[in-house]
Amino acid sequence: MFDLIIRNANLPDGREGFDIGIAGGKIAAIEKSIAATAGETVDATGRLVSPPFCDPHFHMDATLSLGMPRMNVSGTLLEGIALWGELRPLLTKEALIERALRYCDLAVTQGLLYIRSHVDTSDPQLVTAEALLEVKEKVAPYIELQLVAFPQDGYYRAPDGVASLERALDMGVGIVGGIPHFERTMEDGARSVEALCRIAADRGLPVDMHCDETDDPMSRHIETLAAQTVRFGLKGRVAGSHLTSMHSMDNYYVSKLIPLMAEAEINVIPNPLINIMLQGRHDTYPKRRGMTRVRELMAAGLNVSFGHDCVMDPWYSMGSGDMLEVAHMAIHVAQMAGIEDKRKIFDAITVNSAKTMGLEGYGLGIGCKADLVVLQAADVTEALRLKPNRLFVIKAGKVIARTAPRVGELFLAGRPASVEMARDYVPRCSSADRNRSR
Numbered sequence: 001m002f003d004l005i006i007r008n009a010n011l012p013d014g015r016e017g018f019d020i021g022i023a024g025g026k027i028a029a030i031e032k033s034i035a036a037t038a039g040e041t042v043d044a045t046g047r048l049v050s051p052p053f054c055d056p057h058f059h060m061d062a063t064l065s066l067g068m069p070r071m072n073v074s075g076t077l078l079e080g081i082a083l084w085g086e087l088r089p090l091l092t093k094e095a096l097i098e099r100a101l102r103y104c105d106l107a108v109t110q111g112l113l114y115i116r117s118h119v120d121t122s123d124p125q126l127v128t129a130e131a132l133l134e135v136k137e138k139v140a141p142y143i144e145l146q147l148v149a150f151p152q153d154g155y156y157r158a159p160d161g162v163a164s165l166e167r168a169l170d171m172g173v174g175i176v177g178g179i180p181h182f183e184r185t186m187e188d189g190a191r192s193v194e195a196l197c198r199i200a201a202d203r204g205l206p207v208d209m210h211c212d213e214t215d216d217p218m219s220r221h222i223e224t225l226a227a228q229t230v231r232f233g234l235k236g237r238v239a240g241s242h243l244t245s246m247h248s249m250d251n252y253y254v255s256k257l258i259p260l261m262a263e264a265e266i267n268v269i270p271n272p273l274i275n276i277m278l279q280g281r282h283d284t285y286p287k288r289r290g291m292t293r294v295r296e297l298m299a300a301g302l303n304v305s306f307g308h309d310c311v312m313d314p315w316y317s318m319g320s321g322d323m324l325e326v327a328h329m330a331i332h333v334a335q336m337a338g339i340e341d342k343r344k345i346f347d348a349i350t351v352n353s354a355k356t357m358g359l360e361g362y363g364l365g366i367g368c369k370a371d372l373v374v375l376q377a378a379d380v381t382e383a384l385r386l387k388p389n390r391l392f393v394i395k396a397g398k399v400i401a402r403t404a405p406r407v408g409e410l411f412l413a414g415r416p417a418s419v420e421m422a423r424d425y426v427p428r429c430s431s432a433d434r435n436r437s438r
Helices: 077-090 093-109 127-139 161-171 186-203 221-231 251-264 272-278 294-299 323-333 339-347 351-356 380-386 431-437
Strands: 002-010 018-023 026-031 038-050 053-058 112-120 144-150 175-178 207-211 238-242 267-269 372-375 390-395 398-402
Touching: 002 372, 018 038, 038 380, 038 390, 053 267, 053 323, 053 351, 093 112, 093 127, 093 390, 093 398, 112 127, 112 207, 112 351, 127 144, 127 161, 144 161, 161 175, 161 186, 175 186, 186 207, 186 221, 207 221, 221 238, 221 251, 251 294, 267 351, 272 323, 323 339, 323 380, 339 380
Parallel strands: 002 038, 053 112, 112 144, 144 175, 175 207, 207 238, 238 267
Antiparallel strands: 002 018, 018 026, 038 372, 372 390, 390 398
């Protein structure tokens, strides 16, 4: 007997009409028709069942703070940083926790059960670290929250920046962050990369740096990060977030840089929504897209995953906690609309992100954790197109969130009484053609 059986599920790899048996919080069977009983049954009705979404790059200490203490009038990165500097002295632990918990509630309804959040360590009071460490413990039953010690104002540039980051790590923040392009000089930026990688190596921790989040093609700290990754034996444990300067670099230099990144097994985390909103602000026309070279990095074998970065905070006034919205934007801005492209984009918010975050037991296979999402879509392509409702969100074999299907009623003579985008508005081609298009 199973604890839960999900029946008639379509899988991300294209298999259709499978049952998923869950026992003891893990996936115990994936078969065409499981002839067994269960404590609970969910009928997927021919819809997509996926592992949960993962966000490998977020700022939970700032989320839902839009308008505090004022709005970002220019909508630029630098005004956002200045605004955060105004807000930071006003932060209280209680308010931080309340906002973070509200965001986590939203995340669960969106099927987002794994989040890596950067924690600003520039203020030596470390209210942000105290608050998010408490949030991490509170949400542990339903969200795995990873925390990065992030020196927002610069590791060397901020007063007490060095000591504050070390203290945050001592408190239990488990990943070493950095922002080398925000140091006062290129030399200080390179020096910070070396120092932070040394700390990570000494403490046995991963690294996740905001790196080259700029339009300046001469901002090349990712090269230093890759070299120091190899030097300190950190291969596979280092992430370079943003890397937007790569969209402005000349092709010859990039042809040297990408193999170095591949040698270092760097995990790459573009943030499509934020990158295209904040970059290219000094351009008139032609205007740069503002996102790193996703297609080329994937083609070189690097692990690329997408982050949401911000939701309603000093940098970004929009956002919904929906990783499909992030992926939908990535398809457009990276111009990856092909059939295989879309599969890769979907992987970038699921399995690739899980690899970036070092998650164990993640996936849709026998023995994996029974953390799953049932979407109101038939397949990956449709999920990316529609950003559909999450009909069921399952954690350790238990349903923890449910959303009714989105169906529109019609009151038109001679026309259907209702419309469901995922079922009624698909091309009426043959089954074989439809499968080829997925």
